[in-house]
Structure formats: structure tokens, C-alpha cells
Amino acid sequence: MExxxxxxxxxxxxxxLIGAGVAALLSPKTGREMRASLVELAELVKEKGPVMNEKGHEVTEKGREVVEVVKESIGVAKEWKEQIQTATEExxxxLAEFKESQDEDSSSDKSSNSGSTAAAGSSSSSSTTTGSSTSTGGAKTGTTPPAGSNKSSNYSV
Structure with a gap:
């Protein structure tokens, strides 16, 4: 990389440098002006060359630092991705286990309610006739309220 x-x-x-040299050669100047321009360019290169070299090394070093930071960031991102995937799977x-338990609970409630509903239905019908025949205006117990009636009545469920 370095x-x-x-x-x-x-x-x-x-x-x-090559581009500057070609531009100088192709420009419409006399030989004397051309040589003077090339001498100036050579002096500029001698003068600025070490500075340009130093700047190049600084840019290279900064590039290395950036590459290291990016590599570290990618590593952290991969770790986070793995943790998120693990948590998602959990x-x-x-959720699947909860849903299964809810399905089992609802199916067992339905099966137990169907058996107890038949038994409760026969006992409630007998208590309804008994309650209505023996009670004279008092609260009826053991019966359900008639359809459309107020739910806060004296009936108990």
C-alpha cells in the first residue's frame, strides 16, 4: 500500500513536470525565451521539489491513517452486524415460541370450554327455571342477563 x-x-x-515542459516547448516563443523559461522552470523545480516531496510524504502518511481508521470502522460495523443478527434470531x-404457546393455550381453552359449556349450559338452564319460579322480585343468581339488557343489572354470571 505504501x-x-x-x-x-x-x-x-x-x-x-513533463506537462509543463511540453507546454513550454509548444508555446510560440523564440529559442532564447524558451531557454529562459526552461531555466526558470528548472530552478522552480529545484526550489519546490523538496517541499513537494515533503508534502507528498505527508499526504501518504495521512492516507495510511485514514486507511487504518476505515479498516477499524469496518471491523466494528461487522461486529455490530453479527450482534444485531444474533439478537434478531433470538x-x-x-416470538415463535410465544405464538406457539398462545396457540396451544387458545386451543386448550377452546377444548376445555366446549366440554364445560355443555355441562354449564344444562346446569344453568335448570337454575334459570328454578330461579325464576322460586324468586319473587329479588336478584336472580346463577343466570345470565337477557340479550340487550343493561350489563350492570343484578344478574350474576
Whole structure:
């Protein structure tokens, strides 16, 4: 990675120098002006070269730091992903178990209610006739209120 970045920086510097040289050669100047421009460019390169080299190394170092931070961030993101997937699977499992237990409870309630409803129905019909024949205006016990009546009546369920 370091070698690739270094090659990239050197390639950019070399490309800039070559481009400047080609531009100087292709410009409409006399030979004397051209040589003067090339001498100025060479002096500029000698002067700015070490600074450009230092800046290139700084950019390379910053690039390495960024790469390390990105790698670390990716690692953390992968850990979080694994934890979230594990938690999701646990929740799905618990939800499925809860749903199964609710289904079992409702089916067992239905089967036990169907047997007890028949028995309760026969006993409540006898208590209804008994309660209505023996009671004279008092509260009826053991009967259900008639349909459409007020639910807060004296009837007990």
C-alpha cells in the first residue's frame, strides 16, 4: 500500500513536470525565451521539489491513517452486524415460541370450554327455571342477563 501511494505521488509530480515542459516547448516563443523559461522552470523545480516531496510524504502518511481508521470502522460495523443478527434470531425464536404457546393455550381453552359449556349450559338452564319460579322480585343468581339488557343489572354470571 505504501509503495503504491509513493509511486502515485511521484507519478503525479513527474506528470506535472513533463506537462509543463511540453507546454513550454509548444508555446510560440523564440529559442532564447524558451531557454529562459526552461531555466526558470528548472530552478522552480529545484526550489519546490523538496517541499513537494515533503508534502507528498505527508499526504501518504495521512492516507495510511485514514486507511487504518476505515479498516477499524469496518471491523466494528461487522461486529455490530453479527450482534444485531444474533439478537434478531433470538427475538424471532422467542416470538415463535410465544405464538406457539398462545396457540396451544387458545386451543386448550377452546377444548376445555366446549366440554364445560355443555355441562354449564344444562346446569344453568335448570337454575334459570328454578330461579325464576322460586324468586319473587329479588336478584336472580346463577343466570345470565337477557340479550340487550343493561350489563350492570343484578344478574350474576
Amino acid at each position: 509503495q503504491q501511494t509513493s509511486k502515485l505521488v511521484y507519478g503525479m509530480i513527474a506528470g506535472a 427475538v424471532k425464536t422467542e
